[in-house]
Amino acid sequence: MADTRAETPETTGEKQEEEAEKKPAEPELMGYLRELHREVSALEAGRVADYIPELARADPEWFGIAIATVDGRVFEVGASRQRFTIQSVSKPFTYGLALEEWGIDHVLSKVGVEPTGEAFNAVVLDEASRRPYNPMVNAGAIAVADLIPGRGATERLHRLLATFRRYVGHAEVPVDMPTFMSERTTGHRNRAIGHLMRGSGMLEDRIDETLDLYFQQCAVLVSCRDMAVMAATLANHGENPFTGERAVPPQFVKHILSVMYTCGMYDSAGEWAYRVGLPAKSGVSGGILAVVPGQAGIAVFSPRVDAHGTSLRGVRVCEALSARYGLHLFGDQRCSGSPLLEAAMKPGPDRK
Numbered sequence: 001m002a003d004t005r006a007e008t009p010e011t012t013g014e015k016q017e018e019e020a021e022k023k024p025a026e027p028e029l030m031g032y033l034r035e036l037h038r039e040v041s042a043l044e045a046g047r048v049a050d051y052i053p054e055l056a057r058a059d060p061e062w063f064g065i066a067i068a069t070v071d072g073r074v075f076e077v078g079a080s081r082q083r084f085t086i087q088s089v090s091k092p093f094t095y096g097l098a099l100e101e102w103g104i105d106h107v108l109s110k111v112g113v114e115p116t117g118e119a120f121n122a123v124v125l126d127e128a129s130r131r132p133y134n135p136m137v138n139a140g141a142i143a144v145a146d147l148i149p150g151r152g153a154t155e156r157l158h159r160l161l162a163t164f165r166r167y168v169g170h171a172e173v174p175v176d177m178p179t180f181m182s183e184r185t186t187g188h189r190n191r192a193i194g195h196l197m198r199g200s201g202m203l204e205d206r207i208d209e210t211l212d213l214y215f216q217q218c219a220v221l222v223s224c225r226d227m228a229v230m231a232a233t234l235a236n237h238g239e240n241p242f243t244g245e246r247a248v249p250p251q252f253v254k255h256i257l258s259v260m261y262t263c264g265m266y267d268s269a270g271e272w273a274y275r276v277g278l279p280a281k282s283g284v285s286g287g288i289l290a291v292v293p294g295q296a297g298i299a300v301f302s303p304r305v306d307a308h309g310t311s312l313r314g315v316r317v318c319e320a321l322s323a324r325y326g327l328h329l330f331g332d333q334r335c336s337g338s339p340l341l342e343a344a345m346k347p348g349p350d351r352k
C-alpha cells in the first residue's frame, strides 16, 4: 500500500532533520535483544522463590538480558545492572576452584559427575561410591565448598571471592548479609544434607564452617551483566576477555562445562540440552547463565521461577537465542581446523 502521508515540503524537512540526527547503525544483535525483551516481558508465569525468606523481596518484574562476547563486547537490555544474589549459578565457579586446588582425580574421588534427575535440594547420595552425585546439586556443591582450602572461615571465603572477582573482572563482589543470614537460619535441609554427608565420611569435621561458606557463596551479589562476563570467561577458555586475567586454568574448562551441560539445570537438564543445547546453570533467585564455547556468554535475570527453580523468562530467552543464532552444540556446526580430520588427510610417517 502506498504511504498515505503526502510528501509536503514540511515533511521533507522533517526527514532531513531525522537523517541528520541519525545515530550510527547498531549491531543487529542489539535490536533483536530489545525485541526479544519486549516479547518475553509478556510472560508472567512462575513465582518468586520464598523458601529463603530474603529472596521473596525481589520484584517479579525485574528482567534483564546480557550477552558478552569473547572479543570483549557487551550487549544488554532491561534490568541488566540490577544486582541479585547469585545462588546456584555460583556452583560451576567454585567447582573450577576446587579442580584448580586439588586436581581432577582428588575432586572426582569426592564428588561424582552423574546427573541425578532429581531436584536441586534432593536428599540423594551415591552411597556405593560414598560421594554426592554431582557438583551442581546442593549436596555436591556443599562437598565442593568443603574442598576450598584455607586456615579458617575468612581465608576460605577470601579465596572464593578472589576467584569470583577474576570472573566478573571488577572488585565489587560483596556477600549480601541479609540473604546469607536468611539462608543460614532457615537452611535446615542443606544442613541436614551436610550432616548426612558428614555421617558417611563425605565431609570434613568443620561442617558449620563449610555450610556458612556455601551459604555465603550463594549470597554473592552480581548483575546480569556480571554473569554474562563470567560466562564469556568460560567461553574464552577461562581467560576474562575484558581484563585478560585468567580465572581458571584452561585444562579445567571442559570439565566445568561438561557438568554444567549434564547437570546444570537439575531435573530439567535433559530437556534443556535437547532444546537449547548449551552448558548452563540456573539459580533460584532467577539467574540463568549459558556458555557458547568460543563465542560468548549469555545471562538472563528474571525472578519468576518454575518448579525446578529455573527462571521461566530465562528459559524462553535462551531457547530463542539458540534457535535464531544456531547456538545448539549439536546443530549445523561447520568444522574448521579439526585435528581429527587433518589427521585423516595428512600423510603420516613412512611405515616400516
Ligand code: GLN
Pocket: 087, 088, 089, 120, 121, 138, 183, 190, 215, 218, 282, 283, 284, 285, 309
Ligand atoms: N542457596 C540455594 C539453596 O541451597 C541455592 C539453590 C538454587 O539456586 N537452586 O537452596
